Amino acid sequence: MKEKVFDGDFYRKLESISLKARMSMTEGAAGGRKSKAKGSSVELSDFREYVPGDDYRRIDWNAYGRFDKLFLKLFMEEREALINIFVDSSKSMDFGDNHKGYMALRISAVLTYLALNNLDRVVINRLKGDSLVQSSSYMGKSSFQKAIQFLEATEFNGNTNLARAVKQRDLKSRGISIVISDFFTTGSIEELVKYLAYKKQQIVFIQILDEDELNPPFGGQVRLIDSETMEEVNITLTPKLLKAYRNKLKSHQGNLKELTKKYGGVFLQISSSDSLEKIVFDTFAKGGII
Amino acid sequence: MKFFSPMAFWFLILIPVLIFLYILKQRFEERQVPSLYLWHQVLMEAEATSPFQRLKKNILFFIQLFVLLLGIIALANPFLRMKNRDYQNVIIVMDISGSMSGIGEKEVKLIEAKKKAEDLVDSLAYGSKITLITAANRCKVEISNSQNKKEVINKIRDIEATNSAGNVDDAYSLIRAIADQYDSYKVIYFTDKAVDFKELNAELIYMKSRQDNVSLDYIADTLKDNQLKVLVRATNRGKNHRSSEICLYGEDELISVAEVDLSPGETKTIYFDNVPRDKEYIYAEITEKDGLLEDNIIYSVIKQKDASKILLITEKNIFLEKVFAAMKDIELYKTNPGDIPEDQFDLYIFDGNVPEKLPNEGSLLFINPNKDNKLFKVRSEANGGKVEIVPHGVTKYIENSDFVIAKFRGLQTPYWANSLMTVKDNVIAFVGEHNGQKVGAVGFDFHNSDFPLTTEFPIFINNLISYLVERDSFAITQYECGNPIEINPLPETEKIFVINPIKKVYELSSKFPVKPFEETYTPGIYKVSQKVGDKENIRLLSVNFPISESDISDYSGEVNLKNNSTMSIGGLNLANYLIIAVILLLVLEWIVYLRLYGSRY
Numbered sequence: 079m080k081e082k083v084f085d086g087d088f089y090r091k092l093e094s095i096s097l098k099a100r101m102s103m104t105e106g107a108a109g110g111r112k113s114k115a116k117g118s119s120v121e122l123s124d125f126r127e128y129v130p131g132d133d134y135r136r137i138d139w140n141a142y143g144r145f146d147k148l149f150l151k152l153f154m155e156e157r158e159a160l161i162n163i164f165v166d167s168s169k170s171m172d173f174g175d176n177h178k179g180y181m182a183l184r185i186s187a188v189l190t191y192l193a194l195n196n197l198d199r200v201v202i203n204r205l206k207g208d209s210l211v212q213s214s215s216y217m218g219k220s221s222f223q224k225a226i227q228f229l230e231a232t233e234f235n236g237n238t239n240l241a242r243a244v245k246q247r248d249l250k251s252r253g254i255s256i257v258i259s260d261f262f263t264t265g266s267i268e269e270l271v272k273y274l275a276y277k278k279q280q281i282v283f284i285q286i287l288d289e290d291e292l293n294p295p296f297g298g299q300v301r302l303i304d305s306e307t308m309e310e311v312n313i314t315l316t317p318k319l320l321k322a323y324r325n326k327l328k329s330h331q332g333n334l335k336e337l338t339k340k341y342g343g344v345f346l347q348i349s350s351s352d353s354l355e356k357i358v359f360d361t362f363a364k365g366g367i368i
Numbered sequence: 369m370k371f372f373s374p375m376a377f378w379f380l381i382l383i384p385v386l387i388f389l390y391i392l393k394q395r396f397e398e399r400q401v402p403s404l405y406l407w408h409q410v411l412m413e414a415e416a417t418s419p420f421q422r423l424k425k426n427i428l429f430f431i432q433l434f435v436l437l438l439g440i441i442a443l444a445n446p447f448l449r450m451k452n453r454d455y456q457n458v459i460i461v462m463d464i465s466g467s468m469s470g471i472g473e474k475e476v477k478l479i480e481a482k483k484k485a486e487d488l489v490d491s492l493a494y495g496s497k498i499t500l501i502t503a504a505n506r507c508k509v510e511i512s513n514s515q516n517k518k519e520v521i522n523k524i525r526d527i528e529a530t531n532s533a534g535n536v537d538d539a540y541s542l543i544r545a546i547a548d549q550y551d552s553y554k555v556i557y558f559t560d561k562a563v564d565f566k567e568l569n570a571e572l573i574y575m576k577s578r579q580d581n582v583s584l585d586y587i588a589d590t591l592k593d594n595q596l597k598v599l600v601r602a603t604n605r606g607k608n609h610r611s612s613e614i615c616l617y618g619e620d621e622l623i624s625v626a627e628v629d630l631s632p633g634e635t636k637t638i639y640f641d642n643v644p645r646d647k648e649y650i651y652a653e654i655t656e657k658d659g660l661l662e663d664n665i666i667y668s669v670i671k672q673k674d675a676s677k678i679l680l681i682t683e684k685n686i687f688l689e690k691v692f693a694a695m696k697d698i699e700l701y702k703t704n705p706g707d708i709p710e711d712q713f714d715l716y717i718f719d720g721n722v723p724e725k726l727p728n729e730g731s732l733l734f735i736n737p738n739k740d741n742k743l744f745k746v747r748s749e750a751n752g753g754k755v756e757i758v759p760h761g762v763t764k765y766i767e768n769s770d771f772v773i774a775k776f777r778g779l780q781t782p783y784w785a786n787s788l789m790t791v792k793d794n795v796i797a798f799v800g801e802h803n804g805q806k807v808g809a810v811g812f813d814f815h816n817s818d819f820p821l822t823t824e825f826p827i828f829i830n831n832l833i834s835y836l837v838e839r840d841s842f843a844i845t846q847y848e849c850g851n852p853i854e855i856n857p858l859p860e861t862e863k864i865f866v867i868n869p870i871k872k873v874y875e876l877s878s879k880f881p882v883k884p885f886e887e888t889y890t891p892g893i894y895k896v897s898q899k900v901g902d903k904e905n906i907r908l909l910s911v912n913f914p915i916s917e918s919d920i921s922d923y924s925g926e927v928n929l930k931n932n933s934t935m936s937i938g939g940l941n942l943a944n945y946l947i948i949a950v951i952l953l954l955v956l957e958w959i960v961y962l963r964l965y966g967s968r969y
Contacts, residue, residue: 169402170402170403171402173400173401173402174402178402260402260403262402262403262405262406263405288402290401290402291401291402291406294401296397296399298397299396299397300396300397300398300399301396301397301398301399302399302400302401302404302407303398303399303400303401304401304403304404305400305401305402305403306402306403307404309404311404311407311408311411312396313396313407313411316964317963317964319410322410322413323406323407323410326406326409326410326413327406330406
C-alpha cells in the first residue's frame with residue numbers, strides 16, 4: 079500500500095471516537111448490547127410474580143420478606159451480535175486524492191473497533207469479482223490488531239458484482255451487515271438487499287464517493303476512462319450535462335435509500351474527503367448506527 | 369447584388385481548412401473516473417431527450433464558420449443596388465477655391481469635402497460613369513466618364529487647394545456640355561457657396577464653415593523721406609468682436625506690431641511709419657488663428673529700382689517737360705545744349721541739337737537733329753504732310769492717330785533700326801540698338817506739328833522712353849493666388865526661372881510668346897529670375913490670397929440643396945454592415961463560450 083491506512087493519527091482519532099461513541103443498535107444481538115429480549119444477565123430489568131416452573135434461583139428473597147409474595151427478578155438478556163462488514167475492493171474504490179478505498183478501510187476499522195468494544199463479533203469480508211474473502215471471526219479487543227492486519231492486506235483491483243459476491247457468504251444467524259462500496263455495480267442492488275433481509279440481517283449501506291464523483295470538476299471536451307474496465311467515452315461536458323449528472327447521482331442515491339429503508343436498513347453516503355469524526359458523529363449518528 | 373472584388377472568394381478554401389482544424393481540435397482531455405456507471409446513464413438520457421444536443425455541442429463551430437463566411441463576403445465587397453439605375457452618370461464638382469481652405473466642422477473644408485466625395489463614389493453603383501470637375505479660378509475636368517472607382521477616388525485624394533478666387537457657378541457651361549451627352553445624370557456640388565443649379569439635375573453638399581475670420585485685404589507702401597510708410601487694411605468677417613495683433617515683417621525680421629479692435633464687419637486701416645527701405649519685401653500677419661488661415665498674411669514687394677535718370681538737352685520744350693512730369697519713375701534733368709554734365713545718365717535726349725561727341729553709355733534720343741552724326745544721316749528740311757504710323761512695339765496704341773507736321777528732316781534708317789513713322793515715304797522716326805546703346809530719333813520739331821495736342825502724344829513718348837530706358841518690366845508686383853503671372857522677358861533672355869515661396873523651382877521656356885506662369889497657388893513671395901549670359905535679372909512678386917475668398921460666412925440658410933430631389937446615393941455598400949455583423953457574431957460566440965464553459969471555472 080502506497081500510504082499507511084492506519085497511522086498514528088488514525089489511532090488517536092479512534093480513541094477519541096470510542097470514548098464518545100457507543101454502538102447502540104436498537105435491534106440486534108450483540109454481547110455488550112442491551113436487547114429487548116429479557117434473559118439472564120446481571121442487569122435488572124423488571125420483576126414479575128413467580129409462576130410454577132420458574133427458576134427459583136431468580137426469586138427475590140428480599141421482596142418476599144417485604145411483601146410475602148414471590149417475585150422473580152427479570153434480567154436483560156445480553157446477547158452477542160455478529161457484525162459482517164463487506165468492503166468493496168474493486169478498482170473503482172482505488173481512486174481519488176482522498177482515497178475512497180482507504181476511507182472504506184478506515185471506516186471498517188472504526189466500526190470493528192466500536193463493535194469489539196461492545197463485545198460483539200466481527201467478520202470482515204473483502205468483495206472482489208463474484209467472490210469474497212472472509213476474515214476469521216474477531217471477538218474481544220485483543221483481536222482488533224488482527225482485523226487491522228486483515229484490512230491492510232486489502233488490494234483494490236478488478237470489478238465487483240456486489241450481489242453475487244455477498245451471496246457467497248452464508249449468513250446463518252441474525253446480525254448486522256454493513257456494505258461499504260460506491261455502489262456503482264453491475265449486479266442488482268435490490269437482489270443484494272433482498273438476500274440480506276432474507277438472512278435476517280440489519281442492513282447498513284455506506285456509499286463512499288470521491289469529490290470528483292459528487293461534483294465533476296472538468297468540462298469541455300473530455301475522454302472519460304473507466305478505471306475498472308478501461309472503457310472510454312468521449313463527451314462534451316456542458317453545464318447542462320453536468321446538471322443531468324448530478325440529478326442522476328441524486329436519484330441513484332435516492333433509489334438506494336428507498337430500497338434499504340424498505341427492508342429496514344440504513345443508507346449512508348459519505349465523501350472520501352470527509353473527516354472520520356464527521357462521518358462517525360454526524361453521518362453515523364444521524365443514520366442511527368451509533 | 370454585385371461583388372466588386374470577387375477574387376476574395378478564393379478565401380472560401382479556408383472553410384474546409386477550418387472544418388479540418390475543427391476535427392483536429394477534437395482532442396479530448398483524458399480523465400480517469402472511478403466508474404462510467406452513472407455517465408452512461410446520463411449520456412443515454414441526454415441523447416434520448418435532446419436531439420439538439422449535438423448542434424449545441426457544435427454551436428461555437430457553426431458561429432466560427434458563419435463569421436468566416438461573412439468575412440469573405442465582406443472582402444468580396446458586395447454592393448446592393450437600390451434606386452440608382454437611372455443615375456449611373458455622376459458629375460462631381462469640387463470647389464477648390466480659396467474659401468475651401470477655411471476650417472469646416474472639424475478640419476479644412478476641402479479635406480472634409482474630399483472625404484464626403486470619396487464616400488459618395490464608394491456608394492455609387494458598379495458601372496456608374498463618374499466625371500470629376502474641380503472649380504476655382506478655372507474649371508478643370510480631372511477625370512471624365514470613368515467607371516473605375518479606384519481611379520476616381522485616387523484623383524479626389526490628389527486634389528489640392530488652389531487658394532484662388534473662383535465660383536463654382538462658372539463651371540455651369542462645362543457641366544452643361546458634359547451633362548448633355550447623357551440621357552440621365554446627376555451633378556453633385558461640393559462647395560461652401562450657394563450654387564445656382566439652373567436647369568441641372570443637381571444636388572449641393574454644403575460645406576459649413578466656422579464663422580470667425582479676420583482677413584488682411586490690402587497692403588501698400590509709399591516712400592516718404594527715404595523711409596516707407598506702410599498701409600495695411602484688415603476686415604473682421606465674422607459675427608463676433610475680435611481684437612487682433614498685426615505684425616509687420618521686413619523680409620524675415622519683425623519690424624512693428626499693431627493692435628486692432630474690429631467689430632463684426634468692420635474694416636480698419638493700420639499705418640506703419642518709418643519702415644526701413646532696405647528690405648526687398650514686407651509682409652503683415654495676424655497672429656491669432658481663425659476660420660481661414662491663408663488670408664491672415666499679406667505680402668508686398670518694395671520697389672527697389674531707382675528712377676531712371678534722364679538728361680534733356682534742349683533750349684525749351686514745354687511739351688516734353690509736361691509729359692515727363694507725368695512719369696513717376698523717372699528723374700528728369702534739364703540742361704542747355706553744349707553744357708552736358710559729366711554725370712552718368714540712363715538716357716540723353718538731344719532736342720534740336722546734336723553734340724560733337726556722343727556719350728558712349730546710356731541711351732540716346734534725337735529730336736529734330738539738325739545734322740548728321742556717326743549713327744545716322746539727316747536729310748535737309750522739307751515741307752511735311754500727313755504722318756503714317758509704322759506698326760511697332762513703340763507705336764502701340766497710337767496706330768490710329770491722325771496728325772500732320774509742317775516741316776521735317778528725313779532720316780536715313782540705319783540697318784540696326786526700325787522705322788516708326790513716315791511722311792511721303794520719308795522716314796521721320798526710328799528706334800534701334802547699336803553697340804549696346806539704344807538709339808531713337810524723331811525727325812521733326814514737336815512745335816511744328818499738332819501731334820503734342822493729340823492724346824496719343826504722351827503714349828508715344830511713354831512707349832519711346834520705355835523702350836530706351838529700363839523701366840520696370842513688371843508693372844504689376846501684386847498678384848492674387850491662381851492668377852497667372854505675365855512675364856515679358858528681357859530681350860535675349862536665355863532662361864527664365866520662377867521660384868515659389870516654398871522654394872520649388874519652375875523653369876519656363878523663354879521662347880516667344882512666353883506662357884504666363886500659372887502655378888500661383890501658394891501665397892507668398894515669388895522670385896522670377898531671367899538669365900542673360902552671366903547676368904541674372906531677379907524680380908520679386910507678391911502673391912496674396914484673394915480678398916473675394918475671405919468671406920466664409922455661412923450660406924447654409926439660403927442654399928438650395930437639391931434640384932429635382934432624387935437620391936444621390938445609388939446603392940448600399942454591404943461590406944461595412946457585414947463587418948459589423950462579424951463583430952456581433954464574435955461577441956455572441958464569446959457569450960456562448962462563457963455560457964457553455966465559463967461558469968465552471
